[in-house]
Amino acid sequence: MNDSPALEATALGKRYGSNWALRDCTLTIPAGSVTALVGPNGAGKTTLLQLAVGLIEPASGAISVLGHDPRAEPLAVLPRVGFVAQDHPLPRRFTIGETLRLGRELNSSWDDAIAERRVDELGLSRRQRVGTLSGGQQAQVALTLALAKRPELLLLDEPVASLDPLARREFLTGVLQAVTETGITVVLSSHIVADLERICDQLIILAKGRTQLVGPIEEILGGHRLLTGPRTDAAAVARVHQVIRESHTERQTTLLVRANGHVYDACWETHEVDLEEIVLAYLGMTSAAARVVAPAAVAR
Amino acid sequence: MIWVGWRQQRIETLIAAAMLLVLAAVAIPIGIHMASVYSHEGLAACARNYTPAACGIPVGSFLIRFTGLNLLFTWSTLLPALAALLLAAPFVLDLDNGTYRLYWTQSITRRRWIVTKLTLSVAASVAVAASLIALATWSRAPLDHLNGRMSTNSYDTEGIVPVAYALFVLGVAVAIGALWRRTVPALLVAFAVYVVGRVFMDSWLRQRLLSPVKTTWLAASGSGPNLNQALVINQFISDKNGHQLAGSAGPCIRTSSGLLTHTSVCGQPLARGAHVYMTALYQPASRFWELQGIEFGIVAGVGMLLVLAAAWWTYKRIA
Numbered sequence A: 001m002n003d004s005p006a007l008e009a010t011a012l013g014k015r016y017g018s019n020w021a022l023r024d025c026t027l028t029i030p031a032g033s034v035t036a037l038v039g040p041n042g043a044g045k046t047t048l049l050q051l052a053v054g055l056i057e058p059a060s061g062a063i064s065v066l067g068h069d070p071r072a073e074p075l076a077v078l079p080r081v082g083f084v085a086q087d088h089p090l091p092r093r094f095t096i097g098e099t100l101r102l103g104r105e106l107n108s109s110w111d112d113a114i115a116e117r118r119v120d121e122l123g124l125s126r127r128q129r130v131g132t133l134s135g136g137q138q139a140q141v142a143l144t145l146a147l148a149k150r151p152e153l154l155l156l157d158e159p160v161a162s163l164d165p166l167a168r169r170e171f172l173t174g175v176l177q178a179v180t181e182t183g184i185t186v187v188l189s190s191h192i193v194a195d196l197e198r199i200c201d202q203l204i205i206l207a208k209g210r211t212q213l214v215g216p217i218e219e220i221l222g223g224h225r226l227l228t229g230p231r232t233d234a235a236a237v238a239r240v241h242q243v244i245r246e247s248h249t250e251r252q253t254t255l256l257v258r259a260n261g262h263v264y265d266a267c268w269e270t271h272e273v274d275l276e277e278i279v280l281a282y283l284g285m286t287s288a289a290a291r292v293v294a295p296a297a298v299a300r
Numbered sequence B: 001m002i003w004v005g006w007r008q009q010r011i012e013t014l015i016a017a018a019m020l021l022v023l024a025a026v027a028i029p030i031g032i033h034m035a036s037v038y039s040h041e042g043l044a045a046c047a048r049n050y051t052p053a054a055c056g057i058p059v060g061s062f063l064i065r066f067t068g069l070n071l072l073f074t075w076s077t078l079l080p081a082l083a084a085l086l087l088a089a090p091f092v093l094d095l096d097n098g099t100y101r102l103y104w105t106q107s108i109t110r111r112r113w114i115v116t117k118l119t120l121s122v123a124a125s126v127a128v129a130a131s132l133i134a135l136a137t138w139s140r141a142p143l144d145h146l147n148g149r150m151s152t153n154s155y156d157t158e159g160i161v162p163v164a165y166a167l168f169v170l171g172v173a174v175a176i177g178a179l180w181r182r183t184v185p186a187l188l189v190a191f192a193v194y195v196v197g198r199v200f201m202d203s204w205l206r207q208r209l210l211s212p213v214k215t216t217w218l219a220a221s222g223s224g225p226n227l228n229q230a231l232v233i234n235q236f237i238s239d240k241n242g243h244q245l246a247g248s249a250g251p252c253i254r255t256s257s258g259l260l261t262h263t264s265v266c267g268q269p270l271a272r273g274a275h276v277y278m279t280a281l282y283q284p285a286s287r288f289w290e291l292q293g294i295e296f297g298i299v300a301g302v303g304m305l306l307v308l309a310a311a312w313w314t315y316k317r318i319a
Helices: A045-052 A074-080 A096-106 A112-122 A135-147 A165-182 A217-223 A235-240 A275-284 A295-299 B002-040 B043-048 B052-065 B067-076 B079-097 B110-139 B141-147 B161-180 B183-208 B262-267 B285-317
Strands: A007-016 A019-029 A034-038 A060-065 A081-084 A153-156 A185-190 A202-207 A210-216 A224-230 A242-248 A252-258 A269-272 B213-218 B231-238 B277-283
Touching (some): A007 A045, A019 A045, A019 A060, A019 A202, A019 A210, A034 A045, A045 A185, A081 A135, A096 A112, A096 A135, A096 B002, A112 A135, A135 A165, A153 A165, A202 A217, A210 A217, A210 A275, A217 A224, A242 A275, A252 A275, B002 B043, B002 B052, B002 B067, B002 B079, B002 B110, B002 B141, B043 B052, B043 B141, B052 B067, B067 B110, B079 B110, B079 B183, B110 B161, B161 B183, B161 B285, B183 B231
Parallel strands (some): A034 A202, A081 A153, A153 A185
Antiparallel strands (some): A007 A019, A007 A060, A224 A252, B213 B277, B231 B277
16 A cells, blocks of 8 residues: 555546536545545536546546546556445346356455355345345445455445435445454445444535535534524624524524634624534535635645 | 356347257258258259259259248348347446446456457357358258259358348447447347348348349240349340330249249240340359358448447447
8 A cells, every 4th residue: 555645636527518517626535534425416426436436537637546547547446446336236137146256257356255254244145136135235235346355445426325224324334344444445425414424534515516625524523613693794703704604583693604713702602513514504505615625634 | 257248148148049949959850851852852963953844843842842941041030130139238238227337347447348248249149140050051951952042041041141140230239229228229229220221131232232144045045044043133025135125024033932944934935936035134143152242241341340339439438
């Protein structure tokens, strides 16, 4: 392994016709992190992940995965990256045993022990056909294929979107187990924020093809405050702190701010906010001014 | 990757093999029986030197007796096309289901995936077509001795053109499949394209691949060319220079099954007296391989170009 970040995008863009699926995306995902890529449908999450694994080619900018361009040097990237595409596609006619053989045939770094152990833990028979499995089991088999490659970077595109809550929890537990055992870097996209806090330490918020917020979750939680006070103009606060969202009732103003140091003004009551609320606040606003890149995430 | 590619088209290959086996199970016993009748009745002499008096009845009854085998092989010309359609399916299915995203993110390049899958489909399609050729050529041998190989029911199942049509169907199917990424509609459209292409080739283009031979002879003399085994494009009553006579019978094309001789064509010229001439436009039987070669070049060439186009499109355009 080397010092290069797991994933580095520079002014990355992808266009479909006249429509930018991802635009001007600059971010760094440090090795060893577990990053949640959050945004509504159509925000560009799938596009970013497919760019990372070389399925599509950037229209502008550049992307480097584990120090290599995935399009130019696929064999320097693919063996080191585990990817589970949206809806975890698998050959439905294959049995589980054949699916494992597929992984062995197509991956030089394949580790049979990992695959066999996971299939045993899932309680699946080698002779069962993939097409007969439940959605949750198929997702687990797809994850098994990705993990038995012994990748350094695991990319999961909406892995739990189609799963019921129990299957979702089991899937994320599998990911978490791999993280604790091998220290693998994980990027997983989701439009559901719940559950992510449990396993992720970095957050990227994407909306309308642009990054809205990038940074360590801890700093994001520490840096955002909800201010409530008598109804006033938010301008005074906005001079010091960045106001992400403001809402007013007849007598009261509520501001969600990205605090620049402490909030001293005595007329504001400050509260901590949870991640979901922060995400929603960022997704509610889409002006270009809202784009910020947390310096800590880039500098690390 | 070869194991994966083979595993993905195993069922399709087995279905194609089963179709061949069913055909063989019917054709081989009939073929054996027909060969023994052929030698028992001494029809080889008629194939070498056909005289209406000696051969008319035995050859005619032989051909009628085994007309079923002729019909069987007429229909079996569809077999390589259907097999190639089936063998195109695994490639299109991967694009259709999104499973290509799984394969392309294992530790192999998409180039390798495309080349392996298409090579396996091409190889299996060629193998099916070649098996049909071998089966048809062997079991139809006595019929071909008598009738020649220029009529569609033998021309389309023997020689090399069946391989070309298999490649053509495969190419159309994978090209449409790569563009459309929907398996069943792509295969149905490919089959329709194949049928239209075949009808066009069989009924229009084939006879024009080489400029036909034109021969004029005095009808009453009985000294016309031997058209028994030729692909006759047109035959009509004419003047000495081969110009069709006004009011004479229209095109009088030899039917593909039975034997016809120049003395009985259309049943009428002999009645018109000594100065009636016959003119025939035809591809002689000796041009079988030349015609097959040209047709193979065109059809297989288009097929392989389409396979390459599908490969290129998949490589460049699909994500």
